[in-house]
Amino acid sequence: MLARLAASRFNEIRQIFRQVFRPFPLPFFSLPFHITDFFFKLFGFPLSQPSRAFSTALNYHLDTPDNNPKLPWEFTEANQAKVKEILSHYPSNYKQSATIPLLDLAQQQHGGWLPVSAMDAVAKIVEVPPIRVYEVATFYSMFNRAKVGKYHLLVCGTTPCMIRGSRGIEEALLKHLGVKRNEVTPDGLFSVGEMECMGCCVNAPMITVADYSNGSEGYTYNYFEDVTPEKVVEIVEKLRKGEKPPVRTLAMIYFIIVHVLETYTFLDY
Structure with a gap:
C-alpha cells in the first residue's frame, strides 16, 4: 500500500515538473522522467495508470x-x-x-x-x-x-499479487459473473472488489471471500491463496451451489507435512 501511495505521489510530482519546466530545454529534468516511464512500461505497470x-x-x-x-x-x-x-x-x-x-x-x-x-x-x-x-x-x-453480494470476493491488488497475476484473476471473476468491480450480480449472490495487502504475499496471488449469506451468526472471512483464474471460477461455482470451498492454503499444507500443525489454518497460527 505504501509503495503504491509513493508511486502515485511521485507521478503527481512528475506531472508538476513537466508543466513547470516544459518551456525550458533542460534535459536534467526531462531525462529521469522518460527513463522512469520506459522502465515501468517495460514491466507492465506505468506510474501514469489511474488510481484505484x-x-x-x-x-x-x-x-x-x-x-x-x-x-x-x-x-x-x-x-x-x-x-x-x-x-x-x-x-x-x-x-x-x-x-x-x-x-x-x-x-x-x-x-x-x-x-x-x-x-x-x-x-x-x-x-x-x-x-x-x-x-x-x-x-x-x-x-x-x-x-455488496452475499459473497463478497476481494482480490488483493498490491505488488506481490499483481506481479503474480491478480489482474487476470480479477478479470476472470468479472467476466464469469458478468459484472463490473463492486457491482452486485442480479441474484444478489456475488460482488467483486479489490483490497490492499492481506499479508500472504508468500503464496500470491490470493483472494478473500467474505461470506455474509447467514448474517453475523454464520459470517466467515476466508483466504484462498495461490489461486489461478480457473481456481477462482471453481470457488464461485461451489459457493453458488451452497458448498464450502476448501480453504487450506499452501502454508497450512506445509505445516501439516512437517507436523508443526495438524488442523489449524494459517490464521489460527
Missing part, C-alpha cells in the same frame, strides 16, 4: 430510500449480547475504542454493508457524535458503504 478506487468505501453520503437516517436500525438480541461483550474489553470512559469492532458487527448483521442508521446506532452506543463514527467508516476500505 474502492467504490464500496464511499466517503460521502446521499440519502436513498434504503439508506437514510430516518430508517430504524438496531442490533439483534443476539448481537446486543456481543455488543456488551465487546464493550467489556474497554474502560467505561473509553467506549469509543470499541467503534471498529462494533462497526464490523453491524456490517455483518446488515449483509455486508453499513447504512448510515447503523453508524448512528454505533455512535449512540459508544457515546460520541455520529461524525466520529462516519470518519472511521469512511477511512477504512474494509467497511462497505454500498451494498
Whole structure:
C-alpha cells in the first residue's frame, strides 16, 4: 500500500515538473522522467495508470430510500449480547475504542454493508457524535458503504499479487459473473472488489471471500491463496451451489507435512 501511495505521489510530482519546466530545454529534468516511464512500461505497470478506487468505501453520503437516517436500525438480541461483550474489553470512559469492532458487527448483521442508521446506532452506543463514527467508516476500505453480494470476493491488488497475476484473476471473476468491480450480480449472490495487502504475499496471488449469506451468526472471512483464474471460477461455482470451498492454503499444507500443525489454518497460527 505504501509503495503504491509513493508511486502515485511521485507521478503527481512528475506531472508538476513537466508543466513547470516544459518551456525550458533542460534535459536534467526531462531525462529521469522518460527513463522512469520506459522502465515501468517495460514491466507492465506505468506510474501514469489511474488510481484505484474502492467504490464500496464511499466517503460521502446521499440519502436513498434504503439508506437514510430516518430508517430504524438496531442490533439483534443476539448481537446486543456481543455488543456488551465487546464493550467489556474497554474502560467505561473509553467506549469509543470499541467503534471498529462494533462497526464490523453491524456490517455483518446488515449483509455486508453499513447504512448510515447503523453508524448512528454505533455512535449512540459508544457515546460520541455520529461524525466520529462516519470518519472511521469512511477511512477504512474494509467497511462497505454500498451494498455488496452475499459473497463478497476481494482480490488483493498490491505488488506481490499483481506481479503474480491478480489482474487476470480479477478479470476472470468479472467476466464469469458478468459484472463490473463492486457491482452486485442480479441474484444478489456475488460482488467483486479489490483490497490492499492481506499479508500472504508468500503464496500470491490470493483472494478473500467474505461470506455474509447467514448474517453475523454464520459470517466467515476466508483466504484462498495461490489461486489461478480457473481456481477462482471453481470457488464461485461451489459457493453458488451452497458448498464450502476448501480453504487450506499452501502454508497450512506445509505445516501439516512437517507436523508443526495438524488442523489449524494459517490464521489460527
